[in-house]
Amino acid sequence: MSENILEMRAITKRFPGVTALKDVSLSVRRGEIHAICGENGAGKSTLMKVLSGVHPAGTYEGEILFDGEPVSFASINDSEARGIVIIHQELALIPHLSIAENIFLGNEQARGGFINWNETNARAADLLAQVGLAENPTTHVGTLGVGKQQLVEIAKALSKDVRLLILDEPTAALNDQDSEHLLGLIRQLRDRGVTCIMISHKLGEIAEIADTTTIIRDGSTIEQIDMSSPDATTARIIRGMVGRDIDHLFPEHTSKPGEEVFRIEDWTVMHPTQPGRVVVDGASLNVRAGEIVGIAGLMGAGRTELAMSVFGQSYGRDISGRVYLHGKEVRTRTVAEAIENGIAYATEDRKKYGLNLIEDIRRNIGSAGLKKLSRGGWVDGNQEIAVAQQYRQDLNIKAPSVMSVVGQLSGGNQQKVVLSKWLYTEPDLLILDEPTRGIDVGAKYEIYTIINRLADAGKAVLVISSELPELLGICDRIYALSAGRITGQMDASTATQESLMELMTQEKD
CATH class of the missing domain: 3.40.50.300 (P-loop containing nucleotide triphosphate hydrolases)
Known part of the structure; x- marks a missing residue:
């Protein structure tokens, strides 16, 4: 045998x-x-x-x-x-x-x-x-x-x-x-x-x-x-x-945080179908211009639920609390309101919620910013193609053309299309939920580089990730979430996986 x-x-x-x-x-x-x-x-x-x-x-x-x-x-x-x-x-x-x-x-x-x-x-x-x-x-x-x-x-x-x-x-x-x-x-x-x-x-x-x-x-x-x-x-x-050596898994980056861009106070979210169940419990956090802030938490801690509830209340019910952008309280009751106020959310499930897999790159990139492409109520097709081609070049999306169907791209290139879609809305706050899930080490490095470029351009970036080394490698500050509550925050320069895990497993008093 x-x-x-x-x-x-x-x-x-x-x-x-x-x-x-x-x-x-x-x-x-x-x-x-x-x-x-x-x-x-x-x-x-x-x-x-x-x-x-x-x-x-x-x-x-x-x-x-x-x-x-x-x-x-x-x-x-x-x-x-x-x-x-x-x-x-x-x-x-x-x-x-x-x-x-x-x-x-x-x-x-x-x-x-x-x-x-x-x-x-x-x-x-x-x-x-x-x-x-x-x-x-x-x-x-x-x-x-x-x-x-x-x-x-x-x-x-x-x-x-x-x-x-x-x-x-x-x-x-x-x-x-x-x-x-x-x-x-x-x-x-x-x-x-x-x-x-x-x-x-x-x-x-x-x-x-x-x-x-x-x-x-x-x-x-x-x-x-x-x-x-x-x-x-x-x-x-x-x-x-x-095909080459990667000396560092994370690109070198020096942040220069500016004025506060985004803040939530006492944010509370109830489960959409289970009355009385609190999913996010009085959360407060902030992100400054040019800053990359992470959210760490175990599965079920409420990380995605927090992000989705802020982004147009697309999760939960009986949501309470306050949202501030540039020091001014704003309403984000719908996704359209959230986008209008400069908030973008790249979902953790790009195949189900982030992309139209049977459509091409061009249509996906323009989908969240159709107002910018509209001329007299009609989408300007030439402008749509030009925008998609620019992002394809800037983010190094590997595809034969912007007419390529998104469902046929690799996971890393699909994620770049998701980022392009939200960058075209010119957000002040970009929430990235598991931005490198299911993509390889080379594509991850490219995504990290893009995130750094966004911070350097003055954007406020909030990153949710299950990988603690990733958060420690790319973030300036990290909030820990446990059972819907923010249990603490740490500077990434002094935090360790052990210290974050201690906060992530902290039980309610």
């Missing part, structure tokens, strides 16, 4: 006008955790779609060997029949169905044409126990958090007798606790003989969990690294990903 469970040889995949993969080769040993990393758009997900039959045999060149035998998959059902299961970054669960129904969807436990619900729920309970999820199998998936939904996806994979499990950015949307639990489960699967391929931008996780790492850049294999080797460093992985 071959040492390798999988070999992909000279895989080339072309789309109209672009070659996504060029002679990519990959070998994965049995029972290992194999990481694949590279910049957004490098071809990682495309390669896994070739392997799993999403891109069927005949649409690519090259050869795939599984268990030492040549295979060609016409569909994802074919690859699953051989024990290859892929869990995409965008989870494929139906929120209005139960956990058990989701696990066995398409693989129903039926006899005589009828589903045996006792058997279905019993088997689902066993699978949930295997992944460490203590939920009733009849619970609707839509009531679960993202971390638990990831575990349901893995339970679903185990129900298919998985031998090779592919996880695409499995921890991108998870907090530290859920991420650690998931990584522990992946180790357990490896110990049980399940081979895992993990695509990730989190280099710390790769160093912690991977046995082997393959680096892909611009659709080509750069190198395969044995992670037990002394020279398997993060710096080496970064160099392979971006």
Whole structure:
């Protein structure tokens, strides 16, 4: 029996006008955790779609060997029949169905044409126990958090007798606790003989969990690294990903804060559907011109809810408190009012709320500033194109043209389109919610550089992030949020992850 469970040889995949993969080769040993990393758009997900039959045999060149035998998959059902299961970054669960129904969807436990619900729920309970999820199998998936939904996806994979499990950015949307639990489960699967391929931008996780790492850049294999080797460093992985050394993960920046631009006082927000539940509790904070201020907090602390409630009261009910811009109290009861008063909010979920994925770059960039593009009630198409081209150049959006569909761009370039959309409104305060989620180290550096440029231009920038090193690396001051309350603030120059975590876990008196 071959040492390798999988070999992909000279895989080339072309789309109209672009070659996504060029002679990519990959070998994965049995029972290992194999990481694949590279910049957004490098071809990682495309390669896994070739392997799993999403891109069927005949649409690519090259050869795939599984268990030492040549295979060609016409569909994802074919690859699953051989024990290859892929869990995409965008989870494929139906929120209005139960956990058990989701696990066995398409693989129903039926006899005589009828589903045996006792058997279905019993088997689902066993699978949930295997992944460490203590939920009733009849619970609707839509009531679960993202971390638990990831575990349901893995339970679903185990129900298919998985031998090779592919996880695409499995921890991108998870907090530290859920991420650690998931990584522990992946180790357990490896110990049980399940081979895992993990695509990730989190280099710390790769160093912690991977046995082997393959680096892909611009659709080509750069190198395969044995992670037990002394020279398997993060710096080496970064160099392979971006084609150059990055001496610092965060660009050098010296802030020169000016007058106060934004302030909220005693900001309180109630849950939209649960009467009596306080989500944001008497929060007060301020941001000055040219200053980058962070908000740190664990999942569920109320960070996003705070930002959305300020931005046109787009979250919550019974909102009270005061908003000041340049020392003057303003109303932000609607999104239009917030934009009119110089507030912009780049959401943490760019695919769902930040972008129209079926529209082009041009339309997305102009969407929040249509008043500026209007001439006699009509959008000036030439001006719209000119504006989009200018931002494409200024923010280095990698796309053939501004007519390119946004849904076809990499995550980093999509985030640049989101930033362009809000920069065109010329805000005084820019709220960035998880601005680098799901993008690679090279694209992150570019986003940080853009944030610094905004501060240098006198903008007030408020950054929400789950990554404490990111907040410490780019912010001037950081507020900590716990259970909806601001528990303190610290200068980033003197703060540490430990001191912030102490504030983030502070319980209510």
